Structures are given as C-alpha cells and as structure tokens.
Amino acid sequence: MFVLVKRIAIMRIVLAALAVFVTVGSVTAAERQYPGVGRDATPAEIQSWDIDVRPDGKGAPPGHGTPSDGERVYLVKCASCHGEFGEGGGRYPVLIGGFGTLKHQRPEKTIGSYWPYASTVFDYIKRAMPFGNAQSLSNDEVYALTAFLLFMNDIITEDTSISAANIGTIEMPNKINFFDDPRPDAQPKGDPCMKDCGGPIKVTGSARKLDVTPETGGDAVEEGAAASSAPVETQVAAASSGDAQAGRSVFNKCKACHLVDSAKNRVGPGLKDLFGRAAGTHDGFKYSKDMMAAGDKGLVWTDETVAAFVADPKGYLGEQLGKSRANTRMAFAGVRSEKDVLDLIAYLKEATQP
Helix, strand or coil, X not given: CHHHHHHHXXXXXXXXXXXXXXXXXXXXXXXXXXXXXXXXXXXXXXXXXXXXXXXXXXXXXXXXXXXXXXXXXXXXXXXXXXXXXXXXXXXXXXXXXXXXCCCCCCCCCCCCCCCCEHHHHHHHXXXXXXXXXXXXXXXXXXXXXXXXXXXXXCCCCCCCCEECCCHHHCECCCHHHCCCCXXXXXXXXXXXXXXXXXXXXXXXXXXXXXXXXXXXXXXXXXXXXXXXXXXXXXXXXCHHHCCHHHHHHHHHHCCCCCCCCCCCCCCCCCCCCCCCCECCCCCCCCCCHHHHHHHHCCCECCHHHHHHHHHCHHHHHHHHHCCCCCCCCCCCCCCCCHXXXXXXHHHHHHHCCX
C-alpha cells in the first residue's frame, strides 16, 4: 500500500513538472534553448496523464457504479486472478476480509482491513487493472468495481451508488492508522539535496534475508490443514458456540453469490429459510445433478449438515452420494477454519430466519 501511495506521489510530481514544461513550452520555438526539440503538449495528452483521484475525491471523473454492476464486471475481468470471492489466487492478492489481522505475523492487508481511502481503490483499478490490459476499463466499470469491493468488505451497503460526488466521503476502517510519522529520527534533516549529492550508497538489508516474503498460503494454509484433518464432529459443534457478528465477516466469502435475507437467487441460491430445507430444492435455481440427487437421498440443511458442507462442499456432498467428490456449481473450496465455520453457522441461523 505504501508503494501505491509513493507511486501516486511520484505521479503528482511528474504532473507538476509537466505543467511547468507546458508553461515554458508556450514560448516560441525561437526562444527555446533547443528549438528543434519537442513541442507543446496538447490538452488531450495532458489529460491522459492526469488521472489521479485524491483522498478527498478531487480528480474523480464523471461516472457511477453500484455493487451489483461491479459484481458482473468482477466475475468477468477480475475473478480469474483474485478469485470469485476476492480470496486471491496463487500470488495474486486477497481483496476481501483480513479484519483484525494487521498485528498478526502474516497480516491480510486487504482493501477493507488496510487501505486508508476509497479513492485509492478507484485510482489503482483505473491506472493498473486488469493485469495485462491496464486502463481498458470505462469510468463506470471502475466505479462499479470499487463499489463491489467496498460492499464485499462491509464498508458500503448493497444499494449505494459511487460517483465523483461521494467517493471522497467514504470512511475506510483503517484510515485512522495512517498518519505522519512523528518520530524525530524519521524527519528530514535540513533541505533535501537535489543534485550532485554524492556520498556512498549502502544497502542495509533485504527482504530475502529478513524472511518477510510470505510462504504460499501463510497462516491460512496451516489453519486449513488443521481443519481438514479434524473429524467432522469437531467442525459441527452447536451453532450457539459461534459468534454471529464474526460470522458476518466470514460470510463475505459467500455474499457475492448468495443473499441471506431474500429468497432471490444470484450466482447461487437465496439462503432465506435455509435451515430445514431439502438440498437442491430452492425455487427458480438450476442446481447441479449431484446436489439434486443428494436432496432426493434425504439431505436436509441443519446446523450439522450446513457446517460440514461449507467446510468441504464437494467432499461432503460426495460422501452423501457414495463417491469421493461431487460435481456442484459452487466453485468455492470451503471454509477451512473450524472457528470460522462455527461463526458462519451462528450468523446464518440468525440472518436467514423468516
């Protein structure tokens, strides 16, 4: 994140220098020191560089977008790298969740847990995404993606439309933890040297030697290994042992596809009145053959069956059908932390009731 802030700061310096160049460039060719070199930058050329959006929203272009608009764009243009639920794929970063992890040995620095300004989300997507095809998105698509990612991090509501008028007013959870470094030894001493600075340059450390590069999966893999090796009985303790408020954050992995307070279907079926429902029977949703077969064999969603399913969807459903893995329409691999499973069940029990 600090790298992003530095890049934006550098870009502003470049723009300032460009503005000075344009001012100087307004003199006639004969008055230039090198009259045969260069020309005046056109307004369109200047505008193509001037795309930064500041924390107060200044610089935001016309356009607007909602979370539902952004979900469609995200699934087509972002999910292949960042995962359908913002969980990250391979070395691509996690975008959603991570709340309360910044003091952990391996913190999850996501848009919701770490970034200080909503405008930075817009600015970075507009400037650098999608990977390999940067600056190909329209302003409306960037606003929509920003809205979707903020909604998935519980920062805005589903019906919020983001535009230039309000992007600078959105309060991010971690904004308070970004401030000027007050330590005396962190302040510059005297005027900064701008030319002929000289002096030796010494590298004092490296990320490789400090061993700060995350291993694949980090703590999440360790938790996953523990959860997957634990018997199902330990994963399906009573829902009352879970924390519904914490479960709401766990549900961020699910809400791109499911609604809890409505029977309306999205990518996945609506979850309202989930408990007590036979598997594969929600009206209007096209289930996989395996999910409907499990329902025909008597699978009903209870605290225990939902907990076992969300921990290992394809594996658990496969057990019900007498095979190793089931084929379902849900790409989600499962909630690997036992605590997260319990918290999620507690939240679902509370949120899906009529």
